[in-house]
Amino acid sequence: MIPAGFVAWTLLEYLLHRFALHGIEPFRRWHLEHHRDPAKPLQTPVLFSLMLVGAFVSLPFALPDAHAPALFAVGLCIGQVSQEIVHHRLHRTDSPSNRWLAARWREHGYHHEVDGNAAYGTCTGFWDRVFGTSPRQDRHIS
Ligand SMILES: [Zn+2]
Ligand SMILES: [Zn+2]
Known part of the structure; x- marks a missing residue:
């Protein structure tokens, strides 16, 4: 259930x-x-993230059998934390090795920098390929 929660998070993140x-x-x-200033610390999305994590953690307990949903929620939370860490790294100017x-x-x-209506996925480009929003090959940044 944990990997399922993680995969579900990548879709949720995309959507x-x-x-x-x-x-x-x-x-928006x-x-x-x-988008304008990636380096600027943003208070609201942090609050938004905390609300999401709070919802992931508390929702399973509303169900009669919380075991599997709780593990699923752990996967969602791991996905959320990974996304925050990866996104932070993606905004450094040096290309990762x-x-x-x-x-x-x-x-x-x-x-x-090129198209805000493409490449929505942070941790994976999979959902961009599924939904047809992958970056266009002819419009790559230098
Ligand atoms: Zn960004
Ligand atoms: Zn965006």
Whole structure:
């Protein structure tokens, strides 16, 4: 259940980024601040993240058998924390030496600098491929 929760988080992250952070106010306004100035510390998304984690942790206990949902929630939380760590690294200016991280770094740079309607995934480009929002090969950043 933990890996299932982690995979579910990557999809949730994609959907939240694409449809909430780029579509719904006030999340959109807060998120576009991050697009304009990634280095600027943002209080609200941290609160947003804490609310998400709080929901993941408390929801399983509303169910009659909390065991499997609690493990699923652990996977969601691991996904959330990994995403925060990876996203932080993606905003350093030096390209990572790890191949996977370097690819994520290029795609996130593309999302910020070339096309905000593509490359929504932080930890994986899988959901971008599934939903047709991968970076266009002819529009790569230098
Ligand atoms: Zn970013
Ligand atoms: Zn964005």
